[in-house]
Amino acid sequence: MILEYYRPETLEKALLLLSNQTPKTVPLGGGTVLNAPSPEDYAVVDLQALGWDVIEQRGRELRIGATASLQMILDHGAIQPALRKAIQQEAAYNLRQSGTAAGGLVSGGGRSPYLSMMLAMDADLVWQPNDAVVPLGEFLPLRGGLWPGAVISEIRINAQIQAAFHFIARSLADKPVMIGAAARWPSGRTRLVLGGYGKAPITILDGEANQGVLDGAETAYLTAGDQWASAEYRSEMARVLAQRCLEEFE
């Protein structure tokens, strides 16, 4: 339950508030997760007055403000069709208006299309204070922790790499049970990410694509069974989606 609510107008005040740990104090983006009933008590620092709801293109780089909504990213002319497709699959229009770029990366689970695609694109998180840049892939295993006095201000992606997104869901609007997301740089570097299960998507490949990747994809989901899909099905579909993604780059 939210015990205290703050809406600072400067970064300095926001960081000071976020350094308070009694009660536990966390950043509030769109609030779609934090406003849900919770047995935990906390204070929230609403980031909406900090002017971070902007998306800026600098050469090849797209700088997405932490509080830009998912719909703002979707509507941006420079994003890859694959990222657009992933965001469309993430949530319906109303939720996309509220959910923020950073909130989705901090709270997204293994079945999150947006998180999977951003991981494949090797998104960088810019943290305040000090503009510390942390790759999303390095941040993911640490998500359960606390960062007193720190906040994500921006997410950076390369808007000119190739990107591919494929998924399987029980119905078109449902959360996927299997996700394939991939990106290819002009150097040939390829990142392949699979999602659809567990706490976070998994990076299967970061390097040069080869035939072994498909075996790796299948193996990674050998025990990924739950109420939504059997492990056998996911494992088989992991190979299929990995192949579909990689074929887009041929």
Ligand SMILES: Cc1cc2nc3c(=O)[nH]c(=O)nc-3n(C[C@H](O)[C@H](O)[C@H](O)COP(=O)(O)OP(=O)(O)OC[C@H]3O[C@@H](n4cnc5c(N)ncnc54)[C@H](O)[C@@H]3O)c2cc1C
């Ligand atoms: C009913 C419902 C069901 C949903 N189901 C799913 C689901 O199953 N899977 C899924 O992936 N998404 C789900 N979502 C989507 C969720 O809305 C999105 O992930 C959304 O983008 C979260 O962003 P937010 O800004 O609303 O997050 P908030 O609720 O504001 O914050 C979520 C988390 O991110 C942290 N955070 C926010 N901004 C920052 C920042 N700048 N720096 C550091 N930390 C930050 C918060 O402290 C909090 O821990 C669901 C939403 C709703 C309402």
